[in-house]
Amino acid sequence: DVKVTQSSRYLVKRTGEKVFLECVQDMDHENMFWYRQDPGLGLRLIYFSYDVKMKEKGDIPEGYSVSREKKERFSLILESASTNQTSMYLCASSFGISTEAFFGQGTRLTVV
Amino acid sequence: QKEVEQDPGPLSVPEGAIVSLNCTYSNSAFQYFMWYRQYSRKGPELLMYTYSSGNKEDGRFTAQVDKSSKYISLFIRDSQPSDSATYLCAMTPMNYGGSQGNLIFGKGTKLSVKP
Numbered sequence: 001d002v003k004v005t006q007s008s009r010y011l012v013k014r015t016g017e018k019v020f021l022e023c024v025q026d027m028d029h030e031n032m033f034w035y036r037q038d039p040g041l042g043l044r045l046i047y048f049s050y051d052v053k054m055k056e057k058g059d060i061p062e063g064y065s066v067s068r069e070k071k072e073r074f075s076l077i078l079e080s081a082s083t084n085q086t087s088m089y090l091c092a093s094s095f096g097i098s099t100e101a102f103f104g105q106g107t108r109l110t111v112v
Numbered sequence: 113q114k115e116v117e118q119d120p121g122p123l124s125v126p127e128g129a130i131v132s133l134n135c136t137y138s139n140s141a142f143q144y145f146m147w148y149r150q151y152s153r154k155g156p157e158l159l160m161y162t163y164s165s166g167n168k169e170d171g172r173f174t175a176q177v178d179k180s181s182k183y184i185s186l187f188i189r190d191s192q193p194s195d196s197a198t199y200l201c202a203m204t205p206m207n208y209g210g211s212q213g214n215l216i217f218g219k220g221t222k223l224s225v226k227p
Contacts, residue, residue, distance in 0.1 A: 004155075027139050040120075042219035043156075043200070058214070100146060100203075101215055103155035
């Protein structure tokens, strides 16, 4: 079974802090994604990566950056956390030809 | 017009009912269609995956795609309380992959199955 693991289930951070969310997948998938999910807004793509060291902006990249130094690991960085970044963050991965995306369990981030 | 439209519900049905969940879309390039189930405070899990038009059945679940109408459905037979979750549709064009990889999701329909 594909496994996508996010480093934390729940996080509470202060405004202005730099926040790192880590994601690891164990199926040698090429593509990795970071989404945020908010009530009424659905899933919104922040960034995705289709190869090591490659990244592309999604729909809402402002205030975020990403890092992919190894194929299995994709990190989301909140440079200076703000209260409007309080959300559920979901990491996903997929293989290039097989298009299904597999999700991690999510990280519920609260910025106070 | 949004690319993918999905009625957010909530939808409440009695145990044993047949449930119909639907999405419409506007991009005729979409070829791959997926349904995800998401329990409260968990990540979405892939439920069904279909390519192009037609039906696909897996146990109590049937996914249906009508490309001519740009309409997809998920049917749940003999619904159970354990089916209570949010169901998200997702789709992608045939050239998905590499730098163009991007699933388009509906906003999800919240389903509650009452015992």
